[in-house]
Amino acid sequence: MPKIQSPKGTRDFYPAEMAWHQHLMEMWRRVSIRNGFEQVDGPIFETLDLYKVKSGEGIVSELFSFRRENGKTDFAIRPEFTPTLARMVAQQANSLPKPIKWFCTPNFCRAERPQRGRLREFWQWNVDLLGLDSPAADAEVIFTLVDFLAECGLTKEQVKVKISHRDVVSEILGKLGVPADKRVDAFNLLDARDKMSPEDFTEAAGNLGMDPSKVQRFEEVCRRKYPAGDLDHLARSLAMDQAPADLAALDEQLAAFGIAEWCEYDLGIVRGLAYYTGTVFEVHETTGVERAVAGGGRYDKLIELFDGPPTPAIGFGMGDVVLTNLLHDKGLIPDNVMPRPDAFVFAASDDASAKVSGITAQLRRAGLHARMSYKTTRNVGKLLKDAQKARARFAVIVGDGIELKNLETGEQSAVELGELTQRLGG
Amino acid sequence: MPKIQSPKGTRDFYPAEMAWHQHLMEMWRRVSIRNGFEQVDGPIFETLDLYKVKSGEGIVSELFSFRRENGKTDFAIRPEFTPTLARMVAQQANSLPKPIKWFCTPNFCRAERPQRGRLREFWQWNVDLLGLDSPAADAEVIFTLVDFLAECGLTKEQVKVKISHRDVVSEILGKLGVPADKRVDAFNLLDARDKMSPEDFTEAAGNLGMDPSKVQRFEEVCRRKYPAGDLDHLARSLAMDQAPADLAALDEQLAAFGIAEWCEYDLGIVRGLAYYTGTVFEVHETTGVERAVAGGGRYDKLIELFDGPPTPAIGFGMGDVVLTNLLHDKGLIPDNVMPRPDAFVFAASDDASAKVSGITAQLRRAGLHARMSYKTTRNVGKLLKDAQKARARFAVIVGDGIELKNLETGEQSAVELGELTQRLGG
The missing domain is CATH 3.40.50.800 (Anticodon-binding domain)
Known part of the structure; x- marks a missing residue:
């Protein structure tokens, strides 16, 4: 064995592993293209400042960063694509035809502790639709995701797209007594609830303005799942006369695209990231044992944050490691995808x-x-x-x-x- | 315009540029596969030490390196694939079926000053055949290169594979009075001659043991080109009874693969890198204006340097930037390679x-x-x-x-x- 090993959390792709990797990349590409998305890519590293715009200083410890240009500039290997996408859109905002429908399949690096489903270098499918602020755009992006899941051989019994909506949850939080300026804290609490004791959760919720009975109600609302295509059920459960308008409009579009059966509303889905503004969603195995297979949502304010013009946007990311684990568990990795000689x-x-x-x-x-x-x-x-x-x-x-x-x-x-x-x- | 720009020497691939990039990647892949090579890949960064094995400390200033693991380990974004390939081969040397025929199309980063044909991030096609020490292996690798050039629409009038052989040049150097222990210095001098004045060259050659008449002879031998398939010409020019055996054997194989007309012997081709051991080659535009489009050679000692078993090997690399410039100049970039909707x-x-x-x-x-x-x-x-x-x-x-x-x-x-x-x- 040679003395020098590969870095922790990275992978060597020998021919058999590479054949699967390439097969996956081509599936991502094929599904993206048939759904009308165009491929883009950006540099493997960017200035460190670019990553702070969206995520603040907190991101820095998770990055592989380095100082160059006579010590004047810090750079980092990309940990995600969204900042690059936002920069690229902002730079050409006036000349790009709308809507912008982009996908990419880049590799990212994060200085995290390697564990199941998380490596230090991984690949991610990114799909983004910018310039349209409509439930139809949300549904088209979710359709693309479902189209891929089906292409892998997964069924609607095995995986579900769990959908929530920030405005709807915010409205419910208001009814439960959480003032407008504490809603973001409430989202973060919701996101963290699985890692907290019930007592700590009740106390934290109380600090946001909810009395104990409302905390329980809040918990219930977030734990329950409502199948898409049956919003009356959801409205009754939320003690509303009718379903929230945002969900009703999305529900109609999911049905129009023929994917209602793949989707369910799950108001406990938060996507911790502060920059989401409307629909948010994650794909989960129905047994719930693995991490989310994909996640995304609407981020209508982000392009402005990168000095671009106001641009509504929705998108998602799907990592190769969790997906490959899932397909492996379901027996859906093809036997031999190595090219066959004539x-x-x-x-x-x-x-x-x-x-x-x-x-x-x-x-x-x-x-x-x-x-x-x-x-x-x-x-x-x-x-x-x-x-x-x-x-x-x-x-x-x-x-x-x-x-x-x-x-x-x-x-x-x-x-x-x-x-x-x-x-x-x- | 946004405040934050992309790093100097990197590229943003908007849909039109990405379509060409993807088209090129697929051409590289298609030609590799039909020539029986299997795709591999490695991490985007490796330990800094891995890059010093082959290139010494001198490489460090050209790398984007960073310190991690509580300051205990230095890493660098990959500037080339050969060290990763050597590590991967050494790690699985006993279980890999021989010959090993691998290709990859990775991106690399080098902290160089960006200029025409050289960027700080670029892609490179790497093709390597390991485990065979034969002129037939050399010819098969060169055939793969020619197969790709023809696939691009280039002709044997527009580009040539210029071939030399370290042992042959070493033999000639011996006849010219250069002792065995100064041959590597002589290779480096040969490599540097285009950047030197005739006076400096003569002086440097004299220091290696050549008298002025022999320096002139050396210069002539290195400047002249000899078409493949006509070794008598080369032998006469070198005042030999018959062509060097190494070149004769390669010449026969180039003819067997049907690519003699794409090749010429050019003893001035050195490929500065000290680790080449036999055949070396570069692809040049016949007008000679651009940098080499591709370069490679035999490196029979390298796998041992990475603690693997003795493994003969030959390979080449081709960068996307110089190739794209060349194809652009020749009008060989297809008009529109964006996917077409049904x-x-x-x-x-x-x-x-x-x-x-x-x-x-x-x-x-x-x-x-x-x-x-x-x-x-x-x-x-x-x-x-x-x-x-x-x-x-x-x-x-x-x-x-x-x-x-x-x-x-x-x-x-x-x-x-x-x-x-x-x-x-x-």
Whole structure:
């Protein structure tokens, strides 16, 4: 074993792991494109200041940062894409056609303690729709997420998009006695409740203006789930005459996109981040054991924070580590996603061996995936086994003439050099 | 304009630039795979020590490095892939099937002054073949490079693979009076000669043991180019009875792979790096104005340097910046590589507008790239123009019924909802 190891919390992608990684990237890309999103990317590092705009000084300890330019500027490896996206949108705000529909699949680094579902380097699918402030935009982004989950083979019984809405929760908090200037504190409390004792929660809620009976009511409201497409249920439970207008409008759009059955309202979903402004959502396994598979929401004030014009926006992120764990648990990682050779070329005699590279080159030049044997044996049986092990569709056996063997059917026939490429479908 | 800019020497990839970037990545990938290479990748940062193994302390000032783990460990954003590759091979040396044929397309960062062809963040195609010490392996790697150049639309008149061989040059240096222990210095002098005055070069060469007449001879040998496939010419020029055996064996293999016409021998190619051991090569535009488009060579001692077993190896790297400049100059960047929508869906009446998202969702779920209009206008003429601007193949006009318009032929017909997906090829 070599002395120097890879850094803690990072991964080496050997061919088998890379094939899955690449497969996942291509699924993310395919689903994004068919949903009308355009791919973008930014630098692997940015100025440290860019990351403080949204997250404050608190983010710095989680970053891999470094000082350059004669000590005058701090930079950091990107821990997320949103600040880069906001910078890019702000820089070209006037020339970009609206709505802006962007996706990317970048890698990020965070200086966290590695644990299940969390590594120091990971990849994340980001999907953002900017320039539209409508429940239809929210639903289209959530549809894209569901379209991907279904593409992976996941079902609506296995995963759910849990949706809340900041304004709706804020309205409920108001009815429970929380004044407007304490609503953000209440969101943070809601976000932290799973890590608190009931006593601590009651005390903290009391400090926000809720009496004990209302704290209990608040807890109940946040714990209950309401299926999308049945807002009456939710309204009754919240003792309202009718469902909040924001949820009703979103509910209609989720139905129009045909994904109501994949979604449920869960007012306990907060997405701790202070910058969300309306709809927020997370994807969870229905058993609830893993971390959120994806999370996002509306962030209508963020582009302004980066000196851009007022720009409504909604988006989400999905990390590769939690998703891969989930797909693995559900048996949804395909067996072998390594590229499959069209042909495996070898010589049946020493005289023929000089022809192998030329024939292989001809096939490759025609766009065919062609491998060749590097062995000196001329034992056709052994070489055919190598061809099978390589998962090749055909073996090309070079002797005095050329024999083409279909490795699926076992069929074998002589073929002229000039027609070989065509016979292989090149 | 926002206050915070992107770091100097990095790029923002907006959709048009990203489409080309992605197109290039896919070309690199496609050519690698059809040549039998398997994709790998490693972490975006490694321990700083890993980069010193091959390059010494001198590399440190060119890196973006940072100290972590309570100040105990230095890391650096990767400036190249070879150390990671060597580490990965060394770690699994016993279990990896041979030959190892790997490629990757990672991004690298170097703290250099940005200039034409050199940025602080760039992407590079790396192709490596390990475990075979044969001219056939050298030729296969060079074939892969040529296969890619041809895939880009470049011709053998526009670019050449310039090949040298360390052992051959070393032998010539010996004949010119350079003792064995000064050969590496002579390689470095050769590499630096374009930046030196003739006087300084003559003096430096003299210090290596060459008298002035031999310096001139050395200069001539290194300046002259010899087409592959005509080694007699080279032998005569070098006053040898026959061509050096190493070059003769490689020449035969280049011909077997059918790429002799893309190659020429140029003994002035050195590839400054001390770790190359045999064949070295670079791709240059024949006009010679740009930097090398790609470079590589044999590095048979490197895996041992990383505590792996003795492992012969050959590989090359090609950066995206110089290549893109070259393809741009030659008019070989495709006009529009943005993904093209299959369908553009819009409503011809307010009544129909509620159906648009459901129809679009149905098409996307079937794998079709479907866009929809976000406008409130119902002016079919204007909306058809939007569909054309989006480069959609078909417009789906939703009114009382559905009309499908082929935007290439202008043909238009009514279609049932149930057959729409099929009509669009989904």
